[in-house]
Amino acid sequence: MPKTVALLGAFDTKGTEYAFVRDCIHARGHNTLLIDIGVLGQPQLTPDVTSSEVAQAAGFDLQDLVEAQDRGEAMAAMKQGVEALIPQLHAQGRFDAIMALGGGGGTSIACAAMRKLPLGVPKVMVSTVAGTDVSGYVGVKDIVMIPSIVDVVGINRISRDIFAKAAGAVRGMVETDVPPGDDRPLIVASMFGNTTQCIEDAKAKLEQAGYEVLVFHATGTGGRTMESLIESGQIAGVLDVTTTEWADELIGGVLAAGPTRLEAAARHGIPAIVTPACLDMVNFWAPETIPDKFADRRFYQHNPNITLMRTTPDECRQLGEILAGKLNGSSGPLTVLLPLQGLSVIDSPDGPFWWPEANQTLFDTLKKNLRPDIPVLEIDANVNDKAFSEKCATVLLEQMGAG
Numbered sequence: 001m002p003k004t005v006a007l008l009g010a011f012d013t014k015g016t017e018y019a020f021v022r023d024c025i026h027a028r029g030h031n032t033l034l035i036d037i038g039v040l041g042q043p044q045l046t047p048d049v050t051s052s053e054v055a056q057a058a059g060f061d062l063q064d065l066v067e068a069q070d071r072g073e074a075m076a077a078m079k080q081g082v083e084a085l086i087p088q089l090h091a092q093g094r095f096d097a098i099m100a101l102g103g104g105g106g107t108s109i110a111c112a113a114m115r116k117l118p119l120g121v122p123k124v125m126v127s128t129v130a131g132t133d134v135s136g137y138v139g140v141k142d143i144v145m146i147p148s149i150v151d152v153v154g155i156n157r158i159s160r161d162i163f164a165k166a167a168g169a170v171r172g173m174v175e176t177d178v179p180p181g182d183d184r185p186l187i188v189a190s191m192f193g194n195t196t197q198c199i200e201d202a203k204a205k206l207e208q209a210g211y212e213v214l215v216f217h218a219t220g221t222g223g224r225t226m227e228s229l230i231e232s233g234q235i236a237g238v239l240d241v242t243t244t245e246w247a248d249e250l251i252g253g254v255l256a257a258g259p260t261r262l263e264a265a266a267r268h269g270i271p272a273i274v275t276p277a278c279l280d281m282v283n284f285w286a287p288e289t290i291p292d293k294f295a296d297r298r299f300y301q302h303n304p305n306i307t308l309m310r311t312t313p314d315e316c317r318q319l320g321e322i323l324a325g326k327l328n329g330s331s332g333p334l335t336v337l338l339p340l341q342g343l344s345v346i347d348s349p350d351g352p353f354w355w356p357e358a359n360q361t362l363f364d365t366l367k368k369n370l371r372p373d374i375p376v377l378e379i380d381a382n383v384n385d386k387a388f389s390e391k392c393a394t395v396l397l398e399q400m401g402a403g
């Protein structure tokens with residue numbers, strides 16, 4: 001069946017380029033939904049959704065933006081507009097995939113819209129910045145970035161090839177049927193090298209109970225991606241064992257996941273297990289990259305490129321307060337499990353990061369600040385011991401009604 005590809009761009013300056021891509025998509029028998037974000041003049045291509053409608057979605061009047069002649073303000077307004085409008089249009093069934101062409105500004109606006117769409121919706125961005133670090137544009141969504149090679153100015157022997165094949169890519173995506181699989185209920189889990197054994201053991205138990213477990217490495221990007229997937233509404237349970245990204249967020253490590261980490265499951269009432277595992281460590285790159293202010297701290301060389309720094313009792317107190325604050329917003333079943341014999345492989349008796357006073361400060365602060373109706377289970381084991389991992393899995397199954 002024919003599909004519809006939304007083409008999002010500034011038709012006042014790039015009408016020729018979008019007309020070319022539109023024709024490539026139509027030639028395959030698919031439809032397009034043309035969405036204009038131009039504010040400099042009349043569109044060279046008749047849109048299905050006008051730039052005035054985009055501006056209105058953000059609470060602006062297009063004529064006011066045109067008269068102000070402030071490009072920065074106009075771009076900010078159109079970005080807000082597409083962030084509001086694009087998910088609405090998709091929810092209404094107006095399009096099945098989205099594609100855009102642009103330079104830095106156009107890429108910023110188009111990718112902001114794409115990030116608001118669910119995982120699995122085809123998203124193709126042909127961009128002049130695609131050869132650089134595009135993490136700020138892509139975020140944690142499945143956006144395909146294609147380098148434009150030349151600027152997005154007219155149709156020439158280079159752009160004709162790039163644009164046509166990009167149109168072919170999005171056509172292929174909407175024409176592809178995903179083969180059926182064993183679609184069991186999904187559980188997400190957070191893992192680090194220092195909690196691998198815990199997650200592997202818990203994962204095996206959960207899979208035996210009929211669940212599929214998706215594991216995310218707690219490297220900042222992993223935590224953000226996991227939170228995004230929880231937001232999508234596809235997740236039955238959360239095994240958030242490895243909350244280490246909050247240590248990096250607080251202290252300035254290199255693997256922070258941002259200030260909204262631990263909010264998605266709480267906000268959506270998803271059954272969850274949370275532990276403070278790996279909050280004994282902050283992550284830095286090679287030793288020479290560590291800020292001088294940390295020179296007198298305790299370090300462990302995890303590998304040639306990653307150096308771990310032990311958190312102090314005062315930092316653990318702050319982390320306990322942060323975790324409690326996030327978890328107190330939970331609207332669904334939640335249990336906190338505390339591994340009394342260490343938060344990681346290296347935080348165990350006689351291990352290089354063993355610091356019972358720091359851990360106890362973390363535990364005490366967390367318990368003191370948690371809502372009284374949130375259960376806290378103290379397990380006399382290391383996070384990687386079988387007793388702890390099995391308890392995590394068992395309690396999560398009980399919370400999901402499968403115990």
